[in-house]
Amino acid sequence: MSSTELKLPLVDLDGYINPRAPGDRERVIAEVREACESFGFFQTTGHNIPLQTQKELLKSIDTLFELPQEEKRKLSYLENPCRRGYEESGMSLRTGDALPDSKEAYYIGREDPVVEHGGFYGPNVWPPLPTEEFRTPVWEYYQATNKLAVVIWEILLQGLGYPTSVMEAFTKRPMVIMKMIRYPPLEKTLPDQFGVGAHTDFGGVTVLLQQPGRDGLEVWTEERKEWVPVQALEDVYVINCGDMISQWSGGRYKSAKHRVINKADKQSRLSCATFYHGDALARNPLNNDDPNKATVGQRLIARFQKQFTLPPEFTAAASS
Numbered sequence: 001m002s003s004t005e006l007k008l009p010l011v012d013l014d015g016y017i018n019p020r021a022p023g024d025r026e027r028v029i030a031e032v033r034e035a036c037e038s039f040g041f042f043q044t045t046g047h048n049i050p051l052q053t054q055k056e057l058l059k060s061i062d063t064l065f066e067l068p069q070e071e072k073r074k075l076s077y078l079e080n081p082c083r084r085g086y087e088e089s090g091m092s093l094r095t096g097d098a099l100p101d102s103k104e105a106y107y108i109g110r111e112d113p114v115v116e117h118g119g120f121y122g123p124n125v126w127p128p129l130p131t132e133e134f135r136t137p138v139w140e141y142y143q144a145t146n147k148l149a150v151v152i153w154e155i156l157l158q159g160l161g162y163p164t165s166v167m168e169a170f171t172k173r174p175m176v177i178m179k180m181i182r183y184p185p186l187e188k189t190l191p192d193q194f195g196v197g198a199h200t201d202f203g204g205v206t207v208l209l210q211q212p213g214r215d216g217l218e219v220w221t222e223e224r225k226e227w228v229p230v231q232a233l234e235d236v237y238v239i240n241c242g243d244m245i246s247q248w249s250g251g252r253y254k255s256a257k258h259r260v261i262n263k264a265d266k267q268s269r270l271s272c273a274t275f276y277h278g279d280a281l282a283r284n285p286l287n288n289d290d291p292n293k294a295t296v297g298q299r300l301i302a303r304f305q306k307q308f309t310l311p312p313e314f315t316a317a318a319s320s
């Protein structure tokens with residue numbers, strides 16, 4: 001089978017969110033488990049995020065990235081104690097890739113009033129756009145994906161035989177980072193440059209919205225040693241597991257390598273990833289005897305130490 005024929009599993013979450021018959025939920029739980037054991041990725045419908053909310057989010061992302069470059073630079077995440085704000089094209093370098101990512105990104109997260117735990121918690125940076133054009137639709141979308149991520153976490157935990165109440169042990173103040181992304185057209189990308197170079201996601205559950213019709217995401221299958229292209233379909237989300245949940249599951253759920261290259265010659269590509277981890281200070285809630293005693297926050301630091309500029313108090317927390 002050639003790579004173009006291989007597709008990610010498609011799971012309809014409606015049976016879990018609005019069960020109508022006995023066994024509906026169990027069926028969805030089994031389908032998600034199967035997908036995450038084989039691929040670490042799946043696509044999904046029946047997710048309960050209104051199409052209008054998705055469209056408004058994409059419009060807001062477009063408006064944001066259309067701001068003049070000097071305006072965007074003023075919002076740099078490198079200047080922000082919580083690493084919220086704007087990441088310019090060419091700033092993320094991936095191991096093994098000669099060239100840095102071509103994408104530009106903008107990060108928001110939980111809205112906490114004060115900076116705490118070296119910036120894991122704190123306020124967002126909002127761009128100088130009318131509230132109704134950016135902050136309101138983006139925040140509505142952020143909350144909707146938070147809810148969806150909780151549903152996915154619950155399904156994944158039940159797939160391993162745990163009750164959903166396990167969530168309480170590590171999600172009192174979950175770190176939920178949302179990354180809005182714009183990829184330049186292919187003709188503006190250097191040869192051998194990726195939009196996002198091959199990587200695994202750091203932590204928990206990722207909820208990804210791709211701009212419909214703008215393909216570009218590819219997922220690595222270890223079994224076949226192939227990159228599987230993922231279609232960007234309207235109202236269809238991509239869900240994947242990160243390294244932390246993979247480790248917590250004892251390796252049952254895969255954290256698959258993936259990369260993005262915008263396939264469109266002349267059009268940019270938008271996407272938005274919500275990464276739902278756990279409390280900064282939480283440890284593996286599934287195994288008290290896990291020899292890896294790192295907190296969620298420490299894992300995050302260890303992973304991004306090279307990629308992001310981190311304040312010293314933060315880095316110190318990683319090694320303690």
Ligand SMILES: O=C(O)CCC(=O)C(=O)O
Nearest residue numbers: 181196210217260271273
């Ligand atoms: O834009 C995409 O389709 C995927 C982005 C991604 O993998 C990431 O930001 O971690």
Ligand SMILES: [Fe+2]
Nearest residue numbers: 199200201258
């Ligand atoms: Fe990713």
